[in-house]
Amino acid sequence: MAITKIMNIGAGKKGKITNHLKHALDYIMNESKTESGVLVGGWNCVPKFAFEQMVGTKELYGKMGGRQGYHFVISCPPGEGTPEQLLELMREFAQEFLGEDYEAVYSVHADKEHCHGHLVFNSVNMNTGKKYEYKKGDWKHQIQPITNRLCEKYGLSIMPAEYSKDPVNMNRKQWEKEQSWSGFIEADVKYCRGVADDYAHFIYLLEELGYVLKQGAHLAVKANKMKRFRRLDTISEEFSKENLQEFFDKGRYQYESPRILTPDVRYLPKPKNSYQQKFYGKIYRMRVVEKCRFQYKSACFKEDLERMHMLQEEYLFLCRKDVKSVTDIAGIIGLAKYDLERLTEKQKSLYLERAEIKRKSTNNHDWDSIISTEPEYRKKLDDIKLEKKRLKKEIKIGDRCLKEILYVDLFVPEGVEIGNVYDVKVPKKPWYLKKEEKKVLNETVDGKDNVAESKDFSDCGNWSSNDCYELITDNKEQTFKAGSGAKVAVTEEADPVSEYSNKEVDFTSEIVEKAEETEEQEQVVTKEIYEVMTDKEKAEWIGIDSNDMLVSIKQFHEKLKSIGITYQYISDETEEYCRLEEAIKKNSEPSWYYRNQDKRR
Template identity: 45%
Template sequence: MGYIQNPDKTEQCHLVGSVNCLPDTAYEQMLDTKSLYGKSGKRQGYHVIISFPPEESVTPEQAKIVAEGFIGDILNGEYETVYGIHTDKEHTHVHIIWNSVNLVTGQKYNSPKGNWKHHLQPATNKYCEMFGLEIMPAEYAKEPVNMSKEKWEYEQSFKDYILDNARLCLSYAGSLEHFIFLMKRMGYEFKGRDYLSVRIPGMKLYHRLDKLDTIFSKEELPAILKYGYGQYYRRYNTKSVLYVKRANLTPLQKKYYAKMYRLGLIEKKCYQYRSADMAKEIRRMQFLQEQYLFICKNDISSVTDLMRLHDEAKQTLAEVDSQQKEIYKERYVRKRKCKTVEDFKEYQIWNSESANELDNLKAEKKRAKSDMHMAM
């Protein structure tokens, strides 16, 4: 507790905060809570470190918002908590310690297997994304033990492709089993007991279909399978349609066709190309198309033009970062100066205007990053 409040690391304790306790007496208050509920044994507390890469140049104000957002989402204001923002290293980082005993209910904090992956890391990512900061993929925690951000983003880029294939299979499926059969025929792999979690062969991440589109949720999917998927069909109006009547099937052909349909052999022909297996090639073709359009849009005719565009995007990124930091810094100063209701009202008006400006800067930053990626 003393380490995370070290004055030399927290700008003379100006970057120390707490919830449900005072920083100076937090340890004693936590012990009192344990004693009150008779929970003095076993695990005493939890210590989490949120660290930002040096190149991000995260300000203390940004780190404070991330820390307080994390504490609010994870602990719901029910645990005695102390945090300290350390700025003594090249990279800004936050230490968070909370009592293992709930101040309100007296229950011990429950940290089941996968808690970091499913709850803590997503909460951190949520607030990092607010500032356009890099995030650590929550999925890295299992298969493999570690996954690079580039690899995670690459596999995440296939979500729309998976969703399109799932919608196609749903439009033909007559039951949940039939839908799974069609998806497997396209090459997708399903994950054990998880509800409709699929992945592309050779990749590591599974994607839950109900997270990609609510039509695959347990509430909506049964109705769609029962009454049809017609509301999602693409409809085209074609003029001068030429109808060609096919020859009637003989009784033997009809009988054989019905048997093939019941066995699922008819669908097997439709899905013999295994779209999932070709996902990487299709994504590569899409990226090449994006690069071609990028070259045409920016009238690039040489490597020199490409390098110039890359440098311009890099400069834009640096300028946007600088503007964002100035806004965050001013926000922190203005908020600390609020002493009356009128001051707070003025701060809210300014904060609303600055939020719009930040949104525009984030969009500009996203475009600059995209241009740099294309020009590499």
């Protein structure tokens, strides 16, 4: 993306007042940077005489003092755009931004791996004599939008964040934080793509990791700490919806191992007290999150996972200093600050002492003495600087320990063995996705002309709910109409039913009853089925009503108990209920499974 930077050119304090303006113009027109002056242009002036023209305008209106001009830099990322494209972009920028009011020189520097354009313009308006006044918000609402429009015109990427007037957009710090998700999302998408059975399973796995998906012309994801949805094809073209579907249509051809960010707790010293145990426990829990990433929705812990190296540093600091409580840390910080002040005073005294010796030196013998003691003096300074650096780092780590937020409420079930953290248990395709596939398959078969198949009536007791529902009798032939669209034909020569060849026999009621009984059994939710259901489906099955909390909580507790799910801590059960209630509030539209309950009944 091309970003516009703004710098002002002040008045020279020594020599000529216009020196800085002269130096700025000479710099941007440097022939070694602009391919012998080819990549240079002028706006409302001739580049070769631009300085004289600008000074003449200042003298004409008596505006020689104060700011002499402004220097804009438009930078492109490496590999994006050509020098010729950027030179034309700079010309159009000068035309749109400056109009016919200011003299300017623009150029493109192509001496580095990334092209960047420069624009220097006079601070005095050549028509009115007024000075250009930069106001707060001009960059956001006027300057950067011009750059973005021109970048879009020339096929360059744009910066989509803080320049917009739309209040839902982010400031620069927030935007950079959103961009930091790119690597994290890319690793998760690659892993899910590598272990998924098909596209539907891939989407399901991303949701299990804690992402909210938006599917349309493009596939976009959003984690709970992200402010906006992020399109996957902006991270990598291979994650476009078409490429992902093609990946699964052709068959999986590669396997991605999960990205691991947490340290191996087996190589850390064991905690010696309860305070150290809290830090060790967080490291352990974060490692469990990566091992059981689908169960804990690891995308929700992105920031903690990425700063585990800092937590490990804090834990080793506690072990090394034998810290037992917060009071010990405060004492260590206080002592380190005292030592830092003492070393700073010692460093100042060395500087002053050395300066005094040099000042008093009057002959060669004195200077020989200074030169001979220089290595010893430098070693003392280096030792002091090294010790000050260590103390500053110690103070910084101590402050982080005091501010560390520990996830004491992240429950790790008993019997969870981390083992090989790369060996992740991947959820299988849920039952309702399989039913959806089966339904699509049946509809596909219904639309085709199928050759009638003969079926022995002796198998009638083993028919599934998708077998024949209706018996049609026609003198010499009995035909069953299958739910799948196939027809089962039995001639009157068939031994098992020869006695029924000349009379009507109706098995419809018996088969339909059996189908309804089978369907009822399929609707029963077990503990295994509950664990793979989405929050919305869980809430609908339980019957959570956000308007009647007491009844909903009671129902929630009884239904979970009926399928064998209990919680060790009441806080975990409360958190589960609140999450399900939130899912009902966010989307009142029932899921596919429950929308089709009436149809299946």
